Amino acid sequence: MTPTPRLLSDPAAADRLPIALFGTSADPPTHGHRALLEGLLQLYPRVATWASDNPLKQHKAPLELRMALLGALVEAIGDPRLSLEQSLSSPWTMETLARARQRWPQCQPVFVIGSDLAAQVPRWRGAAQWLPGCRLAIAPRQGWLLQEEELRRLRQLGAGIEILRLQIPATASSGVRAAPAPEQVPAELHPLLRRHDPYGLLSPGCASPSPSSMP
Template sequence: MQQIALLGTSADPPTCGHQALLEGLLGLYPHVATWASDNPQKQHGAPLALRAQLLQALVEEINDPRLQQDQTLSHPFTIRTIEQASNRWPEAELVFVVGSDLAALIPTWKSSAQWLKRCRLAIAPRQGWPLSEQALEDLKQLGARIDLLELQVPASASSALRRSPQQQQIPAPVWMLLLQHNLYGLSPSLR
């Protein structure tokens, strides 16, 4: 059974950390699907359609046919995303990917026990966000089948980059779009 890694992100903005994670997932899975989504627990700095454009620029930069952006998977609630992915790829084993910064929050997500039973959960380490044994135990109690990924994901955080954009932390095609759309206080004069 083919595995498909699923990575939803706020993409607000996509960072070099997102790029490292997507490239790392391509080294582990035969197919990776990503999308920009609205996280009901976050305030977003740009509209969803624009964040989807930013993510598409990153996907095009990576330029691997096994990676696709699929905005039809975008939903504020993971249960809906998993349902949509199950309909799209009924014969695949779905692997829902989160960073270690989000793992402890999953038990608070809508219908987490339901969707965790319908896929594997892959947790990617993020520098600065260690994964606790308690978080793993809580996820296992909900029925999660967990894969701890051995990837190197830099500590870049979109929230910090919205406050203080740093060009070296943002992939070049994404940076150009940020300037073009005057996002996060950037304008072409700040190059």
């Protein structure tokens, strides 16, 4: 059962249109990223995404390439309500939310994470300060079941939680990096990867699948 979101500390927030904020390493973007972005467009009137530079991760590709790949995916989806907003990128969520509120003062930010991050959020910088004024949307990922204790801890910190009923393919950037699998990466990204491919996805030993074989 989807938990009922808590009331936010700002009463006027209920009158503002929500904007889904989804930062991702995009290292590289996969069909899972595409499914999540398209799913968010079914749930929210506007979606903003960006390539993040997570201080807790070691990235395979430089930020500039990951940003370009994510931008190519946004362009391929082709919905004017979805935009690449790289200026939101920050190692700290509280800064991202502050930038989003400044960028769209008429909107209510909805910060989107995967279920694999639910246990980590309470340890993020300033979580007790920014969670009470934030709608936190959690997208279930296969292999990462949400635990009631994780949700309880988030609610204790003031988070208004929305569990998204989306079907996301079992693809992960980490898996693609570990074992190159071009079929897991949207075909629209292949032209860029042919010029810059730190993942070895389109090397001779890892040929790109034909369009007919794409899921």
